[in-house]
Amino acid sequence: MALPRVLVLVLAGGAGGRLQLLTETRAKPAVPFAGVYRLIDFPLSNCQHSQIADVWVSIQQHPTSLAEHLANGRPWDLDRTTGGLMTLPPFQGTERGGWNTGTANSLWRQADLVRAFGADALVVVSADAVYELDYREVADAHLASGAEVTMVTTEVAADDASRYGIVEVDGDRVTGYAYKPDEPATTTATNEVFVFSPGPTLDRLEQLRSELGEEGLEDLGTHLLPAQTEDGLARAYPLGGYWRDVGTVESYWRTHQEFLTPEPPIDLDAPEWPIHTRGGRRSAARVLDDGRIENSLLSGGTRVSGDVRGSVISPGVVVEAGATVVDSVLLPGVRIRSGATVTRAVVDDGVDVGRGCTVGGEGDVALLGRRVQVPEGTEIAAGARYPDPEDD
Numbered sequence: 001m002a003l004p005r006v007l008v009l010v011l012a013g014g015a016g017g018r019l020q021l022l023t024e025t026r027a028k029p030a031v032p033f034a035g036v037y038r039l040i041d042f043p044l045s046n047c048q049h050s051q052i053a054d055v056w057v058s059i060q061q062h063p064t065s066l067a068e069h070l071a072n073g074r075p076w077d078l079d080r081t082t083g084g085l086m087t088l089p090p091f092q093g094t095e096r097g098g099w100n101t102g103t104a105n106s107l108w109r110q111a112d113l114v115r116a117f118g119a120d121a122l123v124v125v126s127a128d129a130v131y132e133l134d135y136r137e138v139a140d141a142h143l144a145s146g147a148e149v150t151m152v153t154t155e156v157a158a159d160d161a162s163r164y165g166i167v168e169v170d171g172d173r174v175t176g177y178a179y180k181p182d183e184p185a186t187t188t189a190t191n192e193v194f195v196f197s198p199g200p201t202l203d204r205l206e207q208l209r210s211e212l213g214e215e216g217l218e219d220l221g222t223h224l225l226p227a228q229t230e231d232g233l234a235r236a237y238p239l240g241g242y243w244r245d246v247g248t249v250e251s252y253w254r255t256h257q258e259f260l261t262p263e264p265p266i267d268l269d270a271p272e273w274p275i276h277t278r279g280g281r282r283s284a285a286r287v288l289d290d291g292r293i294e295n296s297l298l299s300g301g302t303r304v305s306g307d308v309r310g311s312v313i314s315p316g317v318v319v320e321a322g323a324t325v326v327d328s329v330l331l332p333g334v335r336i337r338s339g340a341t342v343t344r345a346v347v348d349d350g351v352d353v354g355r356g357c358t359v360g361g362e363g364d365v366a367l368l369g370r371r372v373q374v375p376e377g378t379e380i381a382a383g384a385r386y387p388d389p390e391d392d
Contacts, residue, residue: 013060
């Protein structure tokens, strides 16, 4: 018996504003993670291990940063003569042309392509979370259920639940859905992985568009998912493993800290499910002089002569003698000069922290924007943004 035909649509065009300076000049799915990876590597690796070879990526904000990383899809076995990776930029020329203004709006704009593909199941995912999941298993469960949509769910902290789509369930049936509610009824959240029956879902989306207009479609959780739930056609698929949304600076920093534990939540090099990425040629990491590394991730091409503790050091980073980096995430090409101290901070690509600077401290996470030069002796407080967006 032939396998069901499954199409994956990765919605990678959002602005990612909650990541602030990290998405000023790059797409959110292109934000680095754990030294050598990008956020989009997680859904693409999931596709590869799920044996799904038809993957479309919807792009919009800062598309070059993402297109450069995706290239022809080879790291995820998507460089194929037929099928494989296809990027979907905004377009004009038909009634569906225009800028994407939400996730449901984005799906509506690609409806003709999706219908023409003829998938049995359409898997729609975001690209701002860290997790492993067999999408084909979810698609098989969806097709067996007779539902119009299957929502993959996870448990979240009560004080964080209002950031997500929240569901109420009876067995596997979704009986209630609320999109980012002020007062969540439960702590069971959708993790932005949905499996749709393409025909009925696109028909429903077309009806919503006729009632609300294309701008009124907004996100999947605004009208589409509530309507499917109200009609009794939504099912839940609990995710048993690790999942973290890294769409805010605080959650991005905190998730990195979780990967520094003796037993990280996901083994990124597990033989049965490795996370793949577009590799670069880097020399071995070097620890020089009196350099000291403790409980940290150290990438290729780095040079450490200072003291690094509880931190993620991305490719090409230099920590000079006498510098100290604690509980921080340094993205590619950062240089921390002699005598500087960086504590509880996320430091973007190519930043140069001058001699004797103090960045961050105990408290909220500090954030330094891409390629900024921090003058010698500067003090940047815990939780600060540098440069300050309000100075623009």
